[in-house]
Amino acid sequence: MARVLLRGQLKRMAGDRAEHDVGGATLAELLRGLERAQPGLDGWILDERGRIRRHINVFVNGEYGSEETAVADGDRVDVLPAISGGG
Numbered sequence: 001m002a003r004v005l006l007r008g009q010l011k012r013m014a015g016d017r018a019e020h021d022v023g024g025a026t027l028a029e030l031l032r033g034l035e036r037a038q039p040g041l042d043g044w045i046l047d048e049r050g051r052i053r054r055h056i057n058v059f060v061n062g063e064y065g066s067e068e069t070a071v072a073d074g075d076r077v078d079v080l081p082a083i084s085g086g087g
Helices: 008-013 027-037
Strands: 002-006 019-022 056-060 076-081
Touching: 002 008, 002 027, 008 076, 019 027, 027 056, 027 076
Parallel strands: 002 076
Antiparallel strands: 002 019, 056 076
């Protein structure tokens, strides 16, 4: 299983838990499993086609990932909502 770390609003939507152990061979499988385990996240990370939403950034062991990115046991997956704004 990979260790998924959620930040910001996503953490709050997942019962205020930042860390989740989730299985899956690819990021798409892993994120679908996370949404099933944490129904409050359903539709917030993946869209209706199973693609990562534009406002979500996902990294595997510090490298930017896409739905097809392979995930192995012990990997660290960071799921971050994009931050916008400025001045």
